[in-house]
Amino acid sequence: MTEPADPELIPASDACALLGISPATLYAYVSRGQLSSRPGPDPRSRVYLRAEVERLAQRKRAGRGAARGAAQSLDRGLPVLETRISLIRPDGPYYRGRSAVAAARTGATLEDIARLLWECEEQDPFAAAPPPAWPPRVAALALDTGLPPLERTMACIPLLALEQRQSLNAAAPVRREVAAMLLRQNAALLVGVQPDARPVHRLLADAWRPGDAGFAELVRSALVLCADHELNVSAFAARVVASTGAHLHATVSAGLAALSGPRHGGATARAHALLLDAEASGAPAAFIAERWRRGDELPGFNHLLYPDGDPRGTEVLRQLRELCGEQPRMRHVEAVLAATAEHSGQHPNIDGLLAAICYVHGLPGVHALVMFAAARLTGWLAHALEQQALGTLIRPRARYTGLAPGR
Template identity: 85%
Template sequence: MSEHSGPELIPASDACALLGISTATLYAYVSRGQLSSRPGPDARSRMYLRAEVERLARRKQAGRGAARGAAQSLDRGLPVLETRISLIRPDAPYYRGRSAVTAARSGATLEDIARLLWEGEEQDPFAASVPDVWPERIAPLALDSSLPPLERAMACLPLLALEHRQSHNAAAPVRREVAAMLLRQNAALLVGTQPDARPVHRLLADHWQPGDAGFAEVVRSALVLCADHELNVSAFAARVVASTGAHLHATVCAGLAAMSGPRHGGATARAYALLCDAEASGAPAGFIAERWRRGDEQPGFNHVLYPDGDPRGAEVLRQLRALRGDCPRMRHVETVLATTAEHSGQHPNIDGLLAAICYVYALPATHALVMFASARLTGWLAHALEQQALGTLIRPRARYSGRAPGDHD
């Protein structure tokens, strides 16, 4: 395959051979959303992405022996540890048994979800006062608008730990207050402003779209829906760091570092680019159809854990339709959604809808990542608190597959 060609497509016979299944089972995998298919060279044939098929084949091996199962489990396979924080079900992620979608619809704020996830509902960790200016040595970085949001936050948070004398305090109430302070400070760092005691959704909305109550509501809902998602890669990274006994500021930096990767936090930027590229084409429906035909990725669509559609994305979409359904930018989003559904059967995920919020309100793509990072810090802190309460170190073993000792040419 040349460096300029698209993803490799294979026929059904090759897909069945790689998976060790019949054609009927292959079609069942497609209908359940475990695989996607593209039109083949003739009207009756279908083609499959080799990368998707090989990934599914690897997952099928999980559980076929303890060592092999453990090796495969880190790629959304077998569970690797227990948590009481969140549960993923087809209708919604659940935060300590409560539906995130229901919480978003009922008007919950990110702070409400933080109290729930941190088991701090009896003690309000947000009642403590918040300094309204950055320390002198941090201010130049914290207010530098030329720095990218994640990099600005990652540069400042370790310095803030030095300013906080309680950063290593093990008492649960104190740790929750540190977590609450971090939630507010991180949001302020991500938008490059001074910290204050406003709810996070108000701080973001007032900075980007002052005076627009509807926009603030969409941001509030999006933050609640993104607060945690079980052992996603950034939560796992933060939890591993927390297991060493590191302070909460360090665990947050680990989460931000993991989110900075293009395969995690970068998904919102790719989804935003898809909307812009479709608009620039002058024929968005044809543009999307052609992308799908040649096997290109559809960023902002599909989610392996929600084969019937991401309920978080569906809830944000419902709100956007109610608030901005008649505006030209929202009609363009609807065209992209409808064309993708027609050709692939895929539904938008939360990455795509965070990008859609920014696109519909004519905001930069980076704001979608800021919403994601502001919200997800809540879950990172919950995992850090839970892991440190256990007092155990996360140290998995590797299955060596290299040259054997003494095996030299």
């Protein structure tokens, strides 16, 4: 086989050589979702992303040694912390043993999931007085809708900590009430309104599509499905900060900062852009086919932890079809889904479906990130509460690979 013109794409023989495996094993890796392939120079050949192959080869080399296993674990590898909060299974995440998909289908709200994840038992932290209006020093920023939602929120949360007299109170009931207030404040900041006692899904839906009950239900379900996802990047960042004994506002700030990266929360914006670009092309199926042939990524599709498809995305898609199945924009989404399945075999993930909610309803793509951030705060706070209850500091060691002393 001739070498593909794109140096980022390699033929099967090179992929096998890098991994030290047979072609049959290579195809098994593809079928399990550990690698992706694209059409090669001739119809019967396939090519592979060099970066994906090298990353898998690095994991294989890591072996089972303690030091190497620890290094591997920092990229979707071995567990690095014990938690009782959530479990990832092929049929989706489970929140303290309860299926997130089932919770979304049966009408649970984000507040219901918060009470579950925070182990509130008989306490209802949301029954406390609703958050007060923004203090003067915060109001100018909090209500400035000209600022990007995430940046506005990250600017205000540390200032709100100055107003919280019990931010370092270690009593569990007090900490849950602070967490409940933060959940409401965060949602209000993300849409640039005053905080109140409305359920988070209603606050978001009323800000974007007031009076649309079907849309509000769709947002409710999406929030429940995004509330936590085990030890993801932003949850780990929040948990590390919580281990220092910092107040909950600081842990939320850490989670928001991690979420802002293009490889985490920013994936929703790229998924929304894919839908817009496919529409602008005038031929979505051909657009997806050409993009895949070039070796370009398809944001909003595929998930390393769900090789057979992200059940969270599947559930949102089901509800989106029921609500908007005959609308032209939904038909465009279906065309993109069908073309992607045909050419890449990839399934949509939750990032892609959050973007699809916004696209179908004519909303800006940034609203997808707002839904993600409003929901995921629930999990960050659960991890912070769990970590601080343990009372231990998260302080991993590094394996030095630089220049040796004296050389």
